[in-house]
Amino acid sequence: YPHEMRALDNGDSLERIDGRPTKDPSFGLDAIWISPEQRTEAIAAGYTVVDASAVIATHLHNLVHQAAHSLFGLDETQALIDNLKESCPQLAQNLTPQPYTLATVTAVCRSLLEERVPVRDFRRIAESLVECTGHDLDQEGLVEAVRQKLGSLIIQTICPVKMPLSAITFDPELEKLLVQSVRSAPGAAWPFDPQLSRRLIECVAEATQPLLLVARSFAIITAPACRAAVARLLRAQLADVPVLSFLEIPETKKIDIIATVGGHEEQRGLPSPETTES
Numbered sequence: 001y002p003h004e005m006r007a008l009d010n011g012d013s014l015e016r017i018d019g020r021p022t023k024d025p026s027f028g029l030d031a032i033w034i035s036p037e038q039r040t041e042a043i044a045a046g047y048t049v050v051d052a053s054a055v056i057a058t059h060l061h062n063l064v065h066q067a068a069h070s071l072f073g074l075d076e077t078q079a080l081i082d083n084l085k086e087s088c089p090q091l092a093q094n095l096t097p098q099p100y101t102l103a104t105v106t107a108v109c110r111s112l113l114e115e116r117v118p119v120r121d122f123r124r125i126a127e128s129l130v131e132c133t134g135h136d137l138d139q140e141g142l143v144e145a146v147r148q149k150l151g152s153l154i155i156q157t158i159c160p161v162k163m164p165l166s167a168i169t170f171d172p173e174l175e176k177l178l179v180q181s182v183r184s185a186p187g188a189a190w191p192f193d194p195q196l197s198r199r200l201i202e203c204v205a206e207a208t209q210p211l212l213l214v215a216r217s218f219a220i221i222t223a224p225a226c227r228a229a230v231a232r233l234l235r236a237q238l239a240d241v242p243v244l245s246f247l248e249i250p251e252t253k254k255i256d257i258i259a260t261v262g263g264h265e266e267q268r269g270l271p272s273p274e275t276t277e278s
Contacts, residue, residue, distance in 0.1 A: 004033040006055050007047035010214055014046045024055075026062045029213065066239065069113040077106040080122045088123055095126045099133045104142075111143045115231060115242070117154055124149055138187070140228055144245070148224075151248035158242055159217045164254035166218035168207055174262030178226040191229055200230075200261075201237050207259045208241055218258065219244045 007017070008024055008031045019032030034042055034049075042049050050058075064071075081102075085092040096102055108129065109119045119125060128149040132142055147154065159165050170178065178192070185191035192200070204220065211218050222230055224245040231243040249255065 001033050002052045003036075005036055005039055005042075005049050005051050007032050007034050007038075007042040007049045009047060014044075017042055017045055017047070026058045065116055068116075069110040072106070072110050072113055072119075074102055074106050077102055077109060080109075080119070081105070084122060084126060088126070091123065091126050091130065094130050094133075100129060104139070105129065107139055108142050108146060111139070112146065112150075115235075116157070117147065117150060118157065121150065121153055124153070144224065144228060148245070148247045151244075152250050152253075154242070154244065154248060155219075155250070155253060158219055164256040165249070166211075166216065166256050166258050167221045168204070168218060168259045168261060169221050169257055171260055171262040175223055175226070178230060179223050182226045182229050189229075189232065192233060197233055201234065203261050204234060204241070205238060207261050208238060211258075212240065221246060221249070221255070 001020070004020070006022070006024065007019060008029045010029060017032070017034065017038060019034040019038070022031050022033060023029070024031045032047075039049050081092055081096060084095075096105055109125070112119055112125075125146055128146040129142060131149075132145050135141075135145075137145065155165055169175075177196070181191045181193065181196070182188075190197070208218070208220075219242045220230070220234075221244050224247050227243055227245040234241055234243060
């Protein structure tokens with residue numbers, strides 16, 4: 001409604017105001033369309049009020065981020081390599097066409113973008129790939145190696161440099177179960193038992209929902225061996241939740257653990273390692 005304003009309810013609203021009920025597409029929050037004359041009243045009641053143009057711009061921005069990996073192709077990769085040739089010719093020469101084809105470099109960049117990792121620091125990405133030469137890594141292994149080199153950049157997209165990273169972790173027994181599942185099915189896109197997958201999504205959603213409602217920045221931190229598989233599992237339902245491995249976090253970064261998932265499997269409905277293995 002171009003002549004109205006959207007008032008978002010972040011859960012702290014002191015009172016309800018009249019308006020046209022809606023759901024914000026960018027943040028998933030309850031909202032209402034109100035007339036410009038109600039703006040002051042809505043702000044006083046605790047709503048966040050934005051005009052229609054800001055609603056469109058924010059939604060479009062999020063859609064581009066979500067679809068960045070689909071919009072990125074061979075031509076975009078070649079443009080990055082051409083720019084690299086001007087600033088770091090030796091690095092570009094050692095990157096492609098040997099040992100990596102243009103398609104391989106593109107696939108790595110698209111995998112990064114799919115998890116909303118920016119590729120603007122292409123020099124560091126190229127250096128990481130060159131360092132992996134001879135390690136006989138598949139595409140997923142290359143992506144994980146690059147992510148570890150980009151750790152500080154990834155974290156900067158989640159929280160400011162001087163602030164601690166709010167983190168959700170898995171209980172050690174649950175994490176052990178996740179790692180065992182990945183190692184027992186090497187190369188599988190979905191290595192987790194269906195029951196475990198379903199309950200893991202439910203428990204993570206329960207832990208993250210209060211944080212998402214107040215737009216608090218955080219990340220799930222898990223073991224490197226299962227990071228990619230956990231990220232794939234959660235992406236369909238919790239696309240905005242970043243999943244990091246321990247190796248992606250710089251030693252100097254402070255961590256604030258705000259929740260642990262799976263501390264009591266019997267109470268949370270997660271299968272125990274013994275149950276799943278049997």
